[in-house]
Amino acid sequence: MTAFRTTRDVRSTPEGLLWEPSARWVRGRRGEVTLVDSRHPVLVWEPDVPVPLYAFPRDEVRVDLLRPARNPPTGTHTGSRIFYDLELDGELLANAAWTFPSADLAGHIAFEWFGRVGRGLDHWYEEEEEIFVHPRDPHKRVDALASSRHVRVEIDGTLVADTVRPVLLFETALPTRFYIPREDVRLDLFVPTAHHTACPYKGTADYWSLRGDAPVAPNIVWSYPDPLPAVAPIRNLLAFYNEAVDITVDDEPQARPVTPFTESLERRKRN
Structure with a gap:
């Protein structure tokens, strides 16, 4: 049984991340292929970035389509060291996913959003509503x-x-x-x-x-x-x-x- 929270549950990490469990059912697709189907997403705010991203438990991600990145970037996503390329239908999308270095988020994977940075997954849904650019911040009105x-x-x-x-x-x-x-x-x-x-x-x-x-x-x-x-x-x-x-x-x-x-x-x- 999922515990019901009556107050915001924002937590911080030594790396400067803020994160909060979300009760929304979130799906992410590249074209017609669903890469993420998560009922346990986590919202993550990186330092000096005003909008959140989602991270997802590995068992709710198509990890079979992810490959260790050939040319991982440095200095991005709060010092993340593990990046993945996405291989789909013969197309390789470089650095489409990553893991955060925080122990609190171990076992979670985040994805780039095409609508935000021009690469990554191009369709995202909360419940049955498509969302664009980045997740909506629950602390914003x-x-x-x-x-x-x-x-x-x-x-x-x-x-x-x-x-x-x-x-x-x-x-x-x-x-x-x-x-x-x-x-x-x-x-x-x-x-x-x-x-x-x-x-x-x-x-x-x-x-x-x-x-x-x-x-x-x-x-x-x-x-x-x-x-x-x-x-x-x-x-x-x-x-x-x-x-x-x-x-x-x-x-x-x-x-x-x-x-x-x-x-x-x-x-x-x-x-």
Whole structure:
């Protein structure tokens, strides 16, 4: 019988890992082949990495398809020393899996996620729902709330959006994002791009860049045309990076936050 836990069970290791047992049924596939079918997964947070990964008991992994890595990397995944190549249908996927050095996680194997790093297993499921990029953090919350706040967005002194019907998206550890109806955005000032990103909490986003030569990063505006059900109110609305534009809410200017996106936005602007 599985013991029921009424509190979070996050544990730490001497190597700096945090880990927590999960009650979710998790499966990982490469194409149509199931490599992981686990009812006892463990969530693992590596130092200085804001999102978790799963690790799985060996007996819930197709270890028969794993081979000792021919060229294991160094300095990755918290000093892991044992890496595996995945051999499947004549294809060899280098360093697709690994074990963590911690004794607490002995007997567990983790996998790369294609949606996160461009290699590894390309389909993941929690229960019957497909998940993307990385596991959703049980300590993180995302809420999309309709609002009547007056939100104005300016770029280099030009008003590009003005609304009193935004949807505010509150996401743990990130600034509030203001999603604005398209009718309240000067879309004539922007051009759609081929850029897309995927989020395990929201879905897949489309992007726009500002026309002209204003000193702002490309892909400054995004929208989720088909968001995940939990954030359905943001469907087809437009959001701006608070880190790179000037936002006023109810006549109160908002400070530009410093987030993990700040450096990449500055770098994209310079390029």
